[in-house]
Amino acid sequence: MAARIAPPDFDLDAYVARSGALDLSEIPWDDVPRHPVPAGALRTLRYMQDIESHTIVYLRELLATRAIDDPEVATFLACWLYEETFHGIAIRRFLEAAGQPVGPRARPRGQEPLAKRVEAAAVAALSKLWPDFCALHMTWGAINELSTLTAYRRLADVAAHPVLEDLLARIMRDESRHFFFYYRQAEIRLANPAAARVTRLLVERFWAPVGSGEQPRDEVRFLVDYLFTGADGRAAARKVDDTIRRLPGFRTVRLLEGWIDRCS
Ligand SMILES: [Fe+2]
Ligand SMILES: [Fe+2]
Numbered sequence: 001m002a003a004r005i006a007p008p009d010f011d012l013d014a015y016v017a018r019s020g021a022l023d024l025s026e027i028p029w030d031d032v033p034r035h036p037v038p039a040g041a042l043r044t045l046r047y048m049q050d051i052e053s054h055t056i057v058y059l060r061e062l063l064a065t066r067a068i069d070d071p072e073v074a075t076f077l078a079c080w081l082y083e084e085t086f087h088g089i090a091i092r093r094f095l096e097a098a099g100q101p102v103g104p105r106a107r108p109r110g111q112e113p114l115a116k117r118v119e120a121a122a123v124a125a126l127s128k129l130w131p132d133f134c135a136l137h138m139t140w141g142a143i144n145e146l147s148t149l150t151a152y153r154r155l156a157d158v159a160a161h162p163v164l165e166d167l168l169a170r171i172m173r174d175e176s177r178h179f180f181f182y183y184r185q186a187e188i189r190l191a192n193p194a195a196a197r198v199t200r201l202l203v204e205r206f207w208a209p210v211g212s213g214e215q216p217r218d219e220v221r222f223l224v225d226y227l228f229t230g231a232d233g234r235a236a237a238r239k240v241d242d243t244i245r246r247l248p249g250f251r252t253v254r255l256l257e258g259w260i261d262r263c264s
Helices: 012-018 029-034 039-053 055-063 071-097 114-129 133-159 162-189 193-206 217-228 230-245 256-263
Strands: none
Touching: 012 071, 012 162, 029 071, 029 162, 039 055, 039 071, 039 133, 039 217, 055 071, 055 114, 071 133, 071 162, 114 133, 133 162, 133 193, 133 217, 133 230, 217 230, 217 256, 230 256
C-alpha cells in the first residue's frame, strides 16, 4: 500500500465533505442577455467549456499511471473530476443563456490521433519507470489549476458582465481548493532534490497552457493574448510564475510568461 503523505495543512476529509456540484440555483440566468458579453469573452468561454468537459479524457491517461496508487490522490481525483465536470456544465449553461449554445462535442472516430496515443504511452511508461512520477503529476496539476484560476479571474475583469462574474467567482472557489491540494502535494514531493530536478526538466520542456493539446494553436494564442497581455494581464501571468517559483527546485523557472514571450 502506498505511504500516507498527507500535507500537514491540507485536510482531505474536510475537502471531500465539502466537495460537490456547483450550486447554480442562485445564478440569475434570465439576467444574462440583459448585459453584453464581449466577443472575446464568448470565444474564451467556448475554449474553457471545452477543456472543463475534457477533464474525464485527461483522467483516462492518468488512470494508466501510478497517480492512482496513492489513496489520497485517488480520493482527491474522484472529487476533482466531479467538480470540473460541473464547471463545464455551468459554462455551457451561461453560453446558452447568452444565445450562444455550444454544439455537441465532436466524438473522435475510431482511434485517437497517433500523437495522442504516443503521448499517453510515454506518460504510462514514465510512470512505471520513475517512482517519483507523482511529483510531476502534482506539480503539473498545481501549474494548471493556478493558471486556470488566474484566467477565470482575468476573464471576470475583462468581460465585466455581472452574472458571469458571479458564476466565475463560484468556479474559482473550487479551482483554488484544487490548486491548494496539488501545490501542497508538490511542495512535499519536490523536497526530494532528485525528484525536483527531473520534474523541473520535464515541466520546462513540455508544459504549455491548459488546452494546448486539444484546442487549435490559434485558439490557445487568442486566449493567452486576450487574458494575459497589457499591464494587468502581464502582472497576472507573472504572479502565476512567481508562485510556482516558490516550489523546491523551481526558483528560476519561467512558465506562463516564457510561453507568452515565445508565442506572441
Ligand atoms: Fe474547472
Ligand atoms: Fe480545477
